[in-house]
Amino acid sequence: MTTNTHQTAPTQYVEANGTRFAYRRFGKAGDVPLVFNMHFMGTMDHWDPAVTDGFAKQREVILFNNAGVSSSSGDVPGSFAEMGANAIGFIKALGLKQVDVLGFSIGGLVAQEITLQARDLVRRLVLVDTGPRSGESMDTGTPEGKQIFGATYEHPDDLWLRVHFTPSEASQAAGRKFLKRFRLRTKDRDPDVTEKAALAQRTAIAKWGAKREHAWDYLKEIKQPTLVVNGSNDVIIYTISSYILQQNLPNAQLIIYPDSAHGSLYQYPELFVRHVSMFLNQEQWA
């Protein structure tokens, strides 16, 4: 049991495969912790406290930086297969035998790789605002994504208002609330991701997204009950990619939220926590 929250959980470290992994662990201790895998250029501080603390009331939450990201040592490898292997090393170094895995955006690609490479380790899988191998425009990035990531912003964090939210008034208002929550933690924040790390992530994205034959067959190997979540208007990884995940995974539920974009979990944090908790708590899945 811990009384820590998203704001107060200290950054801890564990060694695996020659990497010193930074992580934070908090919430109600129980059988199966939920391990969070972060988006492009994101650190532990990019998670929404309304989401992480929402889950922490019911279960243990583990945030971490994968190898080469922010406060973790090492280099970002050039493929998601290797990032998955690194994440597995981290999880096992904590002595965990079974976890639920949540992946957001490219964290969802890592989450898929974790599940493919360590089937017994993963009980259930949550894939948020992400896509399959060879998903539409995933190799090069979408035209909208290029524009959004290429633009300059008054405040650097304002980039996330464009990435994670739609242009609607309601979505932008939710985005400004998210940014306030996102800036709440003041002590012991993670350093920004380096340009080198971001470039390596881009290389891995291009490899993941490359066109291949029978690209989605691998999804049949992910037998775990899976919840796929997306916003209605994700222009970073197109919303249709979530539909494709659902249609090709053997045991997946899909939830799409209205008037929302790449940050659907940040726009509807309470609803997201309730939906995911229902999914994780459900005794049987077909």
Place this chain on the structure above:
Amino acid sequence: MTTNTHQTAPTQYVEANGTRFAYRRFGKAGDVPLVFNMHFMGTMDHWDPAVTDGFAKQREVILFNNAGVSSSSGDVPGSFAEMGANAIGFIKALGLKQVDVLGFSIGGLVAQEITLQARDLVRRLVLVDTGPRSGESMDTGTPEGKQIFGATYEHPDDLWLRVHFTPSEASQAAGRKFLKRFRLRTKDRDPDVTEKAALAQRTAIAKWGAKREHAWDYLKEIKQPTLVVNGSNDVIIYTISSYILQQNLPNAQLIIYPDSAHGSLYQYPELFVRHVSMFLNQEQWA
């Protein structure tokens, strides 16, 4: 307040626009009842007691037969616009000022028409295993649907095992449980839909499904918060039609369940009731 359930609620009648509508009303009385619109050839007895009684714990449930269907008098008109107008007449004849509307399969087409024609009457909309105007193969019916409806079955009710469930063992097992629940009510059952009524429904389906320009523009007029639900493998109204509804409605959430078909609400009745209740109870929708 009533202590009636799906099994015991008496069939009542109300007159509107020259039609004598048969209906059943039960559950916890409150502000906004939930009005159920049934599928092709279905009557009030085709609803799953696990669904209707599940809702009845929290809210008032109203089942009815539209004009020309089973125990209601009159003729089935040749368009869903007219069926929507008949349903509105029925709802207003009960003295109701506001309702939530749930439509299943072609009941979802009626539900859309109710909402388009009587905006102030409808608070929220639930569209289950249904589709938009000019949805793929909705005019002629899908090849799979033709085969399923054209085949002969040992027990006539077994048709529904093919319509509503996938061929998987788990789905068929859920289907057999549904058929047991479906046969539980023994007294005061509705008579079967006549061939004449079914033919008129088919005529209306062909009209609804006909190809047209800008077919989905009308969905922008449905401003109500809407929940769209479907099975992963609906071959009666293809699952993609639910995705299209979500993408074109201004304020819609989508939920797709795994390994399920046209009867997703009958396969996961408890989960369906929880998801829909969350949606109906949610204070704000973006």
